[in-house]
Amino acid sequence: VKFAVAVKKVLAVGFQDYAVKQSAYNAGVSDVLNHAITGESPNYSINYKKVLISRGRLHTETDAVAKAEAGKVTFTWTYEADEEISANDKAILVVYCEALDKCLYTLKGADRNTGTAAISVARFKGQELHTWLAFISPDGANTSPSTYTGAITIA
Numbered sequence: 001v002k003f004a005v006a007v008k009k010v011l012a013v014g015f016q017d018y019a020v021k022q023s024a025y026n027a028g029v030s031d032v033l034n035h036a037i038t039g040e041s042p043n044y045s046i047n048y049k050k051v052l053i054s055r056g057r058l059h060t061e062t063d064a065v066a067k068a069e070a071g072k073v074t075f076t077w078t079y080e081a082d083e084e085i086s087a088n089d090k091a092i093l094v095v096y097c098e099a100l101d102k103c104l105y106t107l108k109g110a111d112r113n114t115g116t117a118a119i120s121v122a123r124f125k126g127q128e129l130h131t132w133l134a135f136i137s138p139d140g141a142n143t144s145p146s147t148y149t150g151a152i153t154i155a
Contacts, residue, residue: 003046003096004029006103007053010094013107014054014134014143031055049148053094054134056143059085061112066095066131066149071122075133075149079113087113089135092143095121096130107136124154 004011004025011028018027036050061077073095081087091109096102102124110117112135121129134146
C-alpha cells in the first residue's frame with residue numbers, strides 16, 4: 001500500500017485506459033496486487049520487475065535502460081520511425097526509493113524521438129532506486145505499458 005500511495009499520481013494517469021468501473025488509480029493498484037506481490041502472510045514483498053506503472057495501447061520501448069549519473073537518472077531507448085509510433089509521445093519517467101518510500105516522476109518529459117530523458121534525483125544520494133519508463137500521447141489520452149528499467153544506486 002505504501003508503494004501505491006507513493007506512485008498514486010502516476011498510476012492515475014498510467015491506467016486511465018484500464019479504469020473500467022473503477023478509478024485509474026484503483027486499476028493500477030489492482031494490477032500491482034495481482035501481478036507483483038510475492039511471499040506469504042505476513043511477509044509480503046513487491047517484485048518491482050513485475051510492476052507496471054502504466055498500461056495502455058501505445059508502443060512500448062522494450063530496450064529502455066536507466067543509468068545513474070551525477071545527481072540524476074538518465075533513461076535511454078531506441079526510437080525507430082514507424083507509422084504507428086508517434087515521434088511526439090512524451091516520456092513518463094518514474095523513480096522510486098523503497099528505503100525512503102518516496103517517488104519522483106515526470107509525466108510529460110522528452111519526446112519519444114529524442115531517445116533520452118533525465119530526471120533529477122540529488123536528494124536520493126546513496127539510495128537504491130527502482131526505475132520505469134513509459135510514454136503518453138501529446139494530448140494525454142493514451143499511454144504505453146511501462147518498462148521496468150532496473151534498480152540503480154545513486155552515488
